Amino acid sequence: MNKFILIASASVLSLSLTACGAKTEQTLDNAANSAGAAAESADAMASNAMVDVKQAVSATPTAQEFVNRAGASDAFEIAAAKLAATNGSSQAVKTFAAEMITAHTESTAKIKAAAASATPAITPDATMTSDQQEDLAELARKKGADFDEAYIDEQVDAHQDALAMLRDYAEKGDTPSLKAVAGELAPIVQKHLDHAKSLDK
DSSP states (O other), X not given: OHHHHHHHHHHHHHHHHHHHHHHHHHHHHHHHHHHHHHHHHHHHHHHHHHXXXXXXXXXXXXXXXXXXXXXXXXXXXXHHHHHHHHHOOOHHHHHHHHHHHHHHHHHHHHHHHHHHTSSSOOOOOOOOOHHHHHHHHHHHTOOHHHHHHHHHHHXXXXXXXXXXXXXXXXXXXXXXXXXXXXXXXXXXXXXXXXXXXXXHO
């Protein structure tokens, strides 16, 4: 009788320990998931804070400066994306790059239309800056995974800069048609930034 009780007690204890182990493992999994979500949230907050800082410290451009910088930004995005089609290795990167060509071609058209409807009309000069040209030349020298990493890093930086400029001009710009298009483009660029950051991980 005592032997039976001892065996039964051992079985119950074993089952309890198994259940406890499963609960501990689930708790650890939950903690890991929570930590991962917190890290992603912190990363997003840091990125948005960076955009806010760039917006705060840079003077609002004139209408001509705005269309020039926006045009150069679009030109850079399109040129870099074309490099991704030939130099990249990741299909996810190539898909993103194809989206950038479409989106920034549309952005260029919208800015040109808004600039043309301004009073007086404004003609954008989309000549890339020396920094943008150097970045493109550097990208052109890379292939495969090295290109993918460098391209996505550039995309995060470029979209943070563009987003800060668009938000700033939408809020403080002096030309109504351009303020409107800046406000229209800002959420699109935010989505591009979020996508680039997800690929950067």
